[in-house]
Amino acid sequence: MKKVLSLLLMVMLVTAVFAGGQQGDKGAAEGGDVTVTMFQLKVEIKDALDAYAAKYSEMTPGVTVEVETLGGGADFGGAMKAKAQAGDMPDIFVIEGMGGYNVWKDYIANLDDQPWLKDTDLAFMVDGQAFGFPVAIEGYGLAYNADILKKAGIDPASLTTRSAYEKAFQTLEAKKAELGIDAPVAMAASVAGGMWWVAGQHNLAAYWGGGLGFNDTSVIEAALQGKMDEPRFREYAKYVQLLFKYADQNILLNGSYDDQVGSFAQGKTAFLHQGNWVDPNMKQLGVTFKMGYAPHAFTEKPQTGLYLFAPSWYCVNSQSPRAEQAKAFLNAMATTADGQAYIVNEAGMIPAFKSVELKPTGQLSQALMAANAKGGNYGVFFGMLPDGAGQNVFGPIYDLFAQNQDDLEQFIADMKAAIAGLPNM
Template sequence: MGLKKILSLVTVTMLVASSVVGCSSSGGDASKDAKGDQVKVDIFQFKVEAKDALEKAAEVYEEKNPNVDINIETVGGGNDYGAALRSKFQSGQEPTIFNVGGPQDVKDWDGKLENLKDEPWVKEAFDGTLGSVTTDDGIFGMPFNQEGYGFIYNKEIFKKAGIDPATITSYDALQKAVETLDSKKGDLGLDSVFAVPGKEKWVTGLHLLNTALANEFESGKQAYEAKELGFKYNKELKDLLDLQVKYAFKPDGKNGSINSVDYAMQIEQKYSTGKVAMVQMGNWAYGGIEGVNKDIAANSGILPMPVKGVKEDCIPVGVPMYWSINKNKDDAEKKAAKDFLNWLYTSDEGKKMIIEDFKFIPAFKGYESDTLQPKDPLSADVLKYANEGKTMPWVFMGYPSGWGENVVGADIQKYIDGSMSWDDLVKNAQKTWAEERK
């Protein structure tokens, strides 16, 4: 039986890899209802980059389980997944499987989340990957994967510019490299050093902001529990933003135009064509780069996101999103949903797809063999940072709902176009955080 085609798709965001061992499910009769009737599983998910791989996995699973019909809808990137999910539930078209991001989402979706504490993959999850979706009552999400982000850079351009990326272990070293690239951009064929997607508030309000707040809070859960925001490293955040803005591609030559640059322009039109040397983005972007230019994709790496004087030779690494199951669906539907996810991440066939098709970095044990190691250089770099302990946590899923994008992300756009001062941005961030936590 064929997979129902995707209903909706937008440009990206975030995110990448999970897997698990043990209790591998064949996905056979376990997914039939008591009468052997057709069981429909609706999946509403955010990761646009994983769309094709998820469709393929669903088709394979359906072939093994002819009584299961998996229907996938994808909304991500330029669209607000959280808002789209709320609309989905409000319309009465509640999905069987959907995504949550951390403690705030677990609270927001209380009453809709199936307790997954007894699922076989739980004991295979790496330490720390379940904390954001764990409460005293249970475990309410399955990790997608692990992802990391920093400054993706073009190795060939760096080589031509005479820059050794191994020396970029501090903010000062990064600034020096940027200035060198800018001075040689004519010879290197560059439009600019960076492409900054100011239009994508998740890039600034979630990911960039995280570099400062990950040094203020130890985890997303601690951020979620914080009543006030100190924002103690806001000046260091400003330095990191200003460096990018100063040397960024500007469509019409003005800072404000940076806010018109979206993910597609940043990754596909500028970085993947060799017109910029660096972009702030994560390993999930590899597929998009490869789709435009295989040579540039193969010669890309990830540099640190240095918070000056705090954590400099590190990148943020974490779980981008979790699979959750709607507890209000009937037992046959929930059983099929659990069986599909368990099969995808724990069976030999599923694990191979997780690595080769999804290009995920596993969040589970059981992927230790050489054949199950990440194949692309960006994921390999993320693993290297993680193995060397050069990471900072993802705390943005502990922000108040919508605060990162709709408050700080929006204010960063105003700061870029000159309509808001940095001091006012900081004061508004602190004020709105406290108001949300009352």
């Protein structure tokens, strides 16, 4: 028995030596060169960001920025938790809204003193204090194929009310064979296709913010208290019904992102319910027709704005000894020519900073940028909802409405019950 004990002790000692050794290494590194780690989830900008981080490291003596990317539907939140548990928390990480903020608030540094803050409207704010660096502007309306609309004799500028849409959809439906389209709209709402976010997040954002001031959160604040504005919701529900009725039913009920975007790119549908993030897909699919954005006008009172938001924010780990270097990296991204060139030219994103003058190349991104310059757009507030509300609560309701499109009352009742349940989530 003694032998066993001594053996166990030996094993433990060896393990301790190894563990100690590792920590020693880290300490040594901190003395000389500082390595700032960044953990992000946008796969599409991985190469551009890696290149920019390398360039920044080269130009900034003593600081190396390392970027780790996890995305493509992988569980970013889970991976972050694993890192936090392992004591390997990155210096810069991503949150996607209030849900993420609430989980990570012990780690999120205040960014009130950062120079880039006054150059943007989209920083992540809580109680008037800034906590997140906006990664980009994204946005959406109802994207249209200008060539098809022209052939059908529809002026996209006239699409500012629900009845204008209804008329346009009817025209398209009647000329389906002539225009060579399957259906007027490419809309997806299925749980099965993983498309709950198009309906339960982006489309529903029209109810939360459509037709209101850019920072007017009154509707969603009321919803978080469990209250629904029923007349407003009824108007909105009729618009959803309209979109569903004239959508390609296979895509609506079962389609994936690729099905939905592909159908629009091939000219099989005239409208697409997606944001400017489809620009790279359009390029990949060799799209040559002209595109633009029409507003999600769900009322009879004309609406002309698009929906603009920052999809995610970079946060600085407040408990890291390298927080200052991390802040400096983000600041350089927003304020230096190299950083801005990375955001716009390399990553193809719309910068959230007003002073940037570069323009992205995608047609839809340009349409959004023009809308941003023109003003009168609507805010997107689904990030204020509790985690899982879109996926687990609203998603199935939209899916069910897509299956039973005539049952408007049931849809309204379901949503009313779901909103009433929000305070308890």
